[in-house]
Amino acid sequence: MLSKGTRNQYFATICANLSTLIYGLSVGWLSPNLELLLSDATPLSSGVISSSEAGWIGSIGTVGCVVAVLICGWVAEMVGRKAALVLIGVTQLASWVVVLFASDLTMIYAFRILGGFAGGGTFSIVPMFVSEISEDRIRGTLGAILSITCNLGILIGFILCYYLDYYTVTYIALAFCILFSVGCMFLPESPQYLITKEKKERAIESLCFYRGEDDQESSKFLSELARFKDTQSSATKDSNGRVQLHIKDLLSKPTLKGILICVIVMMFHPMSGSVPLITFTDSIFRESGSDLPPATCAMIVAAIQLVGSYVSSVTVDKAGRKVLLITSALGCAICSATMGTYTFLNVVGVDLTYFKWIPVTTLSGLVFITAIGIAIVPFIIMPEILDPRVRGFVITWCLLEFHAVAFMVVKLFPTVVEKFGLYSVMWFFSCCCVAAATFVIFYVPETKGKSFEEITESLDSEKKNVPKRTSLDV
Template identity: 60%
Template sequence: MSDDSSRRTTRQPVSLNEDTIKASPPPVAILPARSSRSPVTSPARITTSRPGKPSQPSDPTPGHPSDPKNKHQNRNAPTAGSSTLRMNLATLIYGLSIGWLSPNLVLMASDDTPLTTGKITSEQQGTIGSIGTIGCMLAPLVCGWVAEIAGRKSALMMIGVTQLISWAVMPFATNLNVIYASRIFGGFAGGGTLSIVPLFVSEISEDRIRGTLGTMLAILCNSGILLGFIISHYINCWAVTYLALLMCVVYSLGCCFLPESPQYLFVKKKKEKAIKALRFYRGEEAESETSQFTAEVARFKDIHTAGNPKKKESNQIHIKDFLTRSRWKPILICVVVILFQAGSGSIPLMTYTATIFQESHSNLSPAMSSIVVAALQLIGSYVSTVTVEKAGRRVLLLISTLGCAVCTTTMGTYTFLQEMQVDVGCFRWVPVASMSALVFINAIGIGIVPFIIMTEILDPKIRGPIVTFCLLEFSGVAFLVVRYFPVAVEQLGMYACMWFFSCCCVASATFVLTCMPETKGKSFEQISESLNGSGGKKSASHKDVAPTPV
């Protein structure tokens, strides 16, 4: 017994970490810890060790996973994740509408068309395909206004009602006018989804998981597209309609029980409701008051009151709010990135996928080709989800834009040689391979990351209006590109269009490399500091004070 006691006494000072030695005098750190099993009342952190076992802190340091103050961080991911999944059911439904369109256009153009007016012409096909963007252009204006006046949750509920109307009329669609109306409502719901869901997700998620949750939009949308293709091919086109109606009901019920965005409630000076909502999205207990939760509440309040004392009294948006350097630079980045996204070529190429595969004389049928492309797009979205918080936003955008430039250049060169009547018979696989690679690479970065960045770098006060404007810009450019792509191919040639898209991708990569900051794992304050050229040391010190556990 004496030998063992002596052995433990001599080993004890070795097991003390530096923090313990600094925080407590030697007599308190050694004698009470070994003389009794009673709880230690000293504020010092005392570390004990036994032979063969690593030392364990009796009072975990802040940031340690076993610290009760940080358990809410471990609960945050599933709480915020399940809420994000509920919101993104709207994205899944929008994906179903995209997957429904392609096979139904083929059906309505065939002799077996369900329309009483007979099979549709190629011009009517183009109208059906592009008319949804009209609703998509209106959605950011209407949904953005509702989100600012009535709240983000109200905008989500309005999207659900619009989707329900869009799908409810489809079983009774026997003429083109009903289909046109359905597509406009569906486009409105899609535009509202792309504008409100990323905004809501960015406002409820922590910095460390914000990017991962943001990419769920692409995963659910591409899952809906793939599901629509598969059901239409193996069952029938109308089965998609009934599935979408069921999903609309589930989505609306799920959103009913979501609290409002905490940031929005802080803006509206509803502090008690804001704190209650933040507890829900952070997985906090009702009576919990952790230091990190309190700090986050204070940070939300500072975001909406710092800089101008009058903001505490009024949250009205004025023109001057958009003209300060700290705000117009992020606005410019958002506008340019969204413009380059629409000009990357993925939208028209996805719209005319079947035509491209047919021209390449592929052995796959148009339906199977669509399924393959949708599957690759979904895989790319998953890769983006896994890597967005590891590689960062800028890296994914650079890889994606440069990869899309290579793919469009390859397709343009192939069609140019074909136009020059060069024998390319042994390279007929090039369009299929290039198209598949383009869809995959696009989904990794340029297809979704701009929507994440858009909600990260904008000041919360002007975020709603600017997101609305950017989505309006995206819808307008997408409409023009999709509507006039066939005309440009006929007048200029496919190769000219492909090379134009390639130039847009190179310009986008250059802009990202020179002008865009990395936002991975950063708070809004840190992002603002990096944009204004004052972020380096201050951001680093901020991280040292409040480390984020993995």
């Protein structure tokens, strides 16, 4: 049976990740509804949209993501992680209200930008919040819930949009938004954040909740408080005692190496090919020559992606982050190469009658293997290897990079496929995945079950053993 503290950590993590489920729902909404908006049955009074406009609908959400990373990151640092989560909930609620009353393309763009804002905020704040409330032994498992809820939302979005009408789906999404916004109000703030703001009493209360500790004098409890206090006391402060980021905080060897790792691993997911796959699921399966209906293929892919994220959650604290990243990257390379080869043979006229199962199998394999590693592990690693003093700043810029690359990939995907063929694009993604696996093998440290001090040691071969404190005068 789970301890009280563990139950509280799971509860807070699931509650925070309702925002991720709602974002996944908006992603799942996109593929089937793009086909609806392109058809004569469009719900827009302005009429049928063009293929170019459909491309903008698919990619414009990243504009909101970029804005969210800056705004939500600032709110999280100045007001708190909890306030940033509430902001995300309000934005998600507004986005679905907009789509409920959408009558023209401009309102659909607004829905996508607001939804992108909520998504960018979610992937910026939730991993940070979860990392700060988690114990080392279950930090990876709790971090992987982000992927489970996102993929569950995508699957729910596909199912609802294919079997329910346009407006019913919107009402269901609004109900999820209200549930998330209310739930966030009852979560205690991150104890690590409270310590940085020198709110010691509230930090102790918060840590008691997340650890289920009744004895505030236990060595384990005091040791964890000591770690938070050490980080806060060494930070640069202004004349008013507020923590400031100084250039010297970024120049130590472990910090520089951690930043480099974050910058590179955040490109793994958008460059694996899974992002445009989910965005343009219907058209990709038609292009590949699969006999299965696009709706069926989309739901199969989403379900398999959900299974992959679950596998990641139960293995990330056992197999380790590095193993999952390498396995995932190499698996994606094989799947992309296979899909590219099949599409090429189909284009040149080779008889593939007995191999019609390959598109759905390889693309399902791609999203599954992506989900167990490169789709989620980078978000787990980032808060683990970054010094808390620079964590918010570096994560903000890494997420800006992530969304910029995702935007370019999604926006250029239809154009490049039309000009060079789907097979060329899939082969390119395969090469990117091989490069990703190579980088992980030689440069990414294992962080499974390690404290920040132990991870810092692994990033700095010249660093001496870090003494562990067991008490703190509070």
